[in-house]
Amino acid sequence: MTWQDSDLAGLFDRRPDEGVYRVNRRVYTDPVLYQLELEHIFEGSWIYVAHESQIPENGDFLTITMGRQPVIINRDMDGQINGFINSCPHRGARLCRTEHGNRKNFVCTYHGWTFASSGEAQWIQREEDGYPQPLDHVNEVGLKRVPRVESYRGFIFASLSDEVPELVDHLLGGAPYIDMLVDQAPEGFEVLKGYSSSVYNGNWKLMLENGGGDGLHPDYAHASLLGVAGRKLKRTDAIQTMQIDKMHEKEGGQWVFGNGHTGIWFNFPNPENRPIYKRLPELTEAYGEERARWMTSVFRNLSVYPNLHLLDQMATLIRTFRPLSVDRTEITFYCIAPVGEPRDERIKRLRQFEEFFAGSGMGTPDDNAEFEECQSGAEGRNLTDSYLSFGLHTRHEGTNDVARSVGIELANSGVIGYEGCTMTQYDRWLELLTQGRS
Ligand code: FES
Ligand SMILES: [Fe+2]
Structure with a gap:
């Protein structure tokens, strides 16, 4: 079934002043609700992703999944913490295939495109032959950024949606x-x-x-x-x-x-x-x-x-x-x-x-x-x-x-x-x- 907002609200019998709260157990079993959760909760708001101490050195990275989206969290060579979509801008292959490591740059094994730890494309196969010059290495063929990545006292949170409040206001x-x-x-x-x-x-x-x-x-x-x-x-x-x-x-x-x-x-x-x-x-x-x-x-x-x-x-x-x-x-x-x-x-x-x-x-x-x-x-x-x-x-x-x-x-x-x-x-x-x- 498709879920209307009124159907969603109807899953709850919410009468706290009478001391009663009931939850319909379809919230645990319905595959359509589950897809909505991935889209609007895990891919639509702040979620916890890592602790800063897990990427202490420049070049350190780890890979995670936000909802359905593979993501790289790294500390680039300037020490800044970033989130990148872990998917090559060319044909979509996952760039990082290990849980963690240290890389000055990311090389896609499919056709060799190479990216700096800051996300900028560094090397594109047969670039002059294949594409009108100059090719924008940041916005056109650079790694796509996770829209929001912020830390609170070492705890890193990220959001695939830009429409979220400041992290501290969220917490x-x-x-x-x-x-x-x-x-x-x-x-x-x-x-x-x-x-x-x-x-x-x-x-x-x-x-x-x-x-x-x-x-x-x-x-x-x-x-x-x-x-x-x-x-x-x-x-x-x-x-x-x-x-x-x-x-x-x-x-x-x-x-x-x-x-x-x-x-x-x-x-x-x-x-x-x-x-x-x-x-x-x-x-x-x-x-x-x-x-x-x-x-x-x-x-x-x-x-x-x-x-x-x-x-x-x-x-x-x-x-x-x-x-x-x-x-x-x-x-x-x-x-x-x-x-x-x-x-x-x-x-x-x-x-x-x-x-x-x-x-x-x-x-x-x-x-x-x-x-x-x-x-x-x-x-x-x-x-x-x-x-x-x-x-x-x-x-x-x-x-x-x-x-x-x-x-x-x-x-x-x-x-x-x-x-x-x-x-x-x-x-x-x-x-x-x-x-x-x-
Ligand atoms: S898919 Fe990455 S270089 Fe082609
Ligand atoms: Fe317990």
């Missing part, structure tokens, strides 16, 4: 949330070597919803990991797991920033087991007691719509994800750490990362298995809606004193488990799909 409260991470290290954060990827058979939004606001699942989906963490407490020589059981009994909440971005936070019962905790005195001196406590001792999930989870909690990591099809999604995890971190803190950080998030970790398979079960459930046609209403009736509109204390403006907020976080993701989904088509 809203996500920006000060990122500050609380990056300010922990005088020389900033870096992505550590290597990464871990997994693919699950389910729609991409299942991952987004989980990390962006599902504070209800850890005690159940991650019960086995929590059991291991509990038993480890008796082993005083072990690197301890950060405790996330019964999150709702701690002081905490779930925050909605706007533009589909959300956050989860609660006070860790065992902050002393975090590698950054040792720096509490110096961070207190630099940023004051309350902000330093937030940086070292508070579980913080940030979800930047549509494809970034920046987690500073059981470990510190970037989790990014991309749709492969309507019912397949690739997730990639990058452990991040302060530049120049002491060895003992780095070891602790890596072990905590591996325990939950890496390919061999205990947490990710739990979540992926549940996403696949949700996808199977959504394929049926006899229970059309998911009931995503937790905490709506007690939500708080506008910002609050806790958020204000760390310089964050909120659209609304709720208790741990608040499914208004999912509602705001779909509000954004609807906005992008309907605006993009108007």
